[in-house]
Amino acid sequence: MKIAIVTDMDALTDAAADFFIARSQASIRENGRFSVALSGGSTPRQLYARLAQPALASRVNWEAVHLFWGDERCVPPNHADSNYRMAMESLRVPIPEQNIHRIQGELSPEEAAAQYEKELRDFFEETPRFDLILLGLGDDGHTASLFPDSPALRERTRWVAAVPHETPPPPLVPRVTLTLPVLNAARQVIFLVSGAGKAERLAEVLHAPTVSPSLPASMIQPDDGELLWLIDKPAAAHITTDRFG
Numbered sequence: 001m002k003i004a005i006v007t008d009m010d011a012l013t014d015a016a017a018d019f020f021i022a023r024s025q026a027s028i029r030e031n032g033r034f035s036v037a038l039s040g041g042s043t044p045r046q047l048y049a050r051l052a053q054p055a056l057a058s059r060v061n062w063e064a065v066h067l068f069w070g071d072e073r074c075v076p077p078n079h080a081d082s083n084y085r086m087a088m089e090s091l092r093v094p095i096p097e098q099n100i101h102r103i104q105g106e107l108s109p110e111e112a113a114a115q116y117e118k119e120l121r122d123f124f125e126e127t128p129r130f131d132l133i134l135l136g137l138g139d140d141g142h143t144a145s146l147f148p149d150s151p152a153l154r155e156r157t158r159w160v161a162a163v164p165h166e167t168p169p170p171p172l173v174p175r176v177t178l179t180l181p182v183l184n185a186a187r188q189v190i191f192l193v194s195g196a197g198k199a200e201r202l203a204e205v206l207h208a209p210t211v212s213p214s215l216p217a218s219m220i221q222p223d224d225g226e227l228l229w230l231i232d233k234p235a236a237a238h239i240t241t242d243r244f245g
């Protein structure tokens with residue numbers, strides 16, 4: 001696990017964009033394609049907009065990029081709470097339509113999860129090894145839509161789970177989420193964590209002596225991949241980095 005502490009949200013966005021571009025170039029060079037699962041929420045929006053700026057967008061071969069999502073709210077794609085909509089509004093780049101693997105939030109959670117799992121199995125065949133997965137940290141310690149003590153955290157066979165979601169954090173709609181086996185199969189996972197509001201929970205997650213279902217983000221431990229926590233100073237307020245070597 002690596003931890004990179006940067007000054008603020010802008011610096012975090014710049015660093016995340018550099019990692020995204022470098023990982024895309026390496027993956028396309030090695031395998032002819034780059035598979036990335038995007039995070040929802042508010043933090044990554046600025047990153048997606050930054051990647052769409054011509055000076056950066058010109059450094060990515062978008063024709064070979066395949067966009068997926070780590071999770072989605074069960075709402076239509078044009079809904080204000082849709083992670084797909086947020087990404088499409090900000091990541092305005094020339095990705096072929098067939099390379100955008102949307103979770104169909106307009107379906108029932110179970111149907112959307114089944115459809116997404118089929119799409120993943122068609123794309124990855126044996127092992128769903130994303131080149132890059134972007135994740136955020138919820139105030140309650142959730143990541144993707146794996147919420148504290150959720151039964152979905154025990155899923156070891158299915159790649160996608162439908163989860164009910166009736167208590168905060170909002171929006172209180174059912175979700176579809178990648179499961180831990182998929183998240184931990186990635187070549188690289190990058191957490192983007194910004195703001196003082198995350199500081200206490202982030203310290204709990206990073207200082208946790210063992211992984212804990214009450215802190216789902218602590219359960220992200222890639223089997224054979226790189227884990228990077230990209231954090232700004234306000235979010236890092238309670239971290240003692242000497243604990244990490």
Ligand code: 6PG
Binds near residue numbers: 039041044083137142
């Ligand atoms: C979602 C996200 C979720 C998000 C965290 C952090 O669908 O809401 O996937 O896991 O990453 O809640 O959200 P912020 O970046 O808005 O703090």
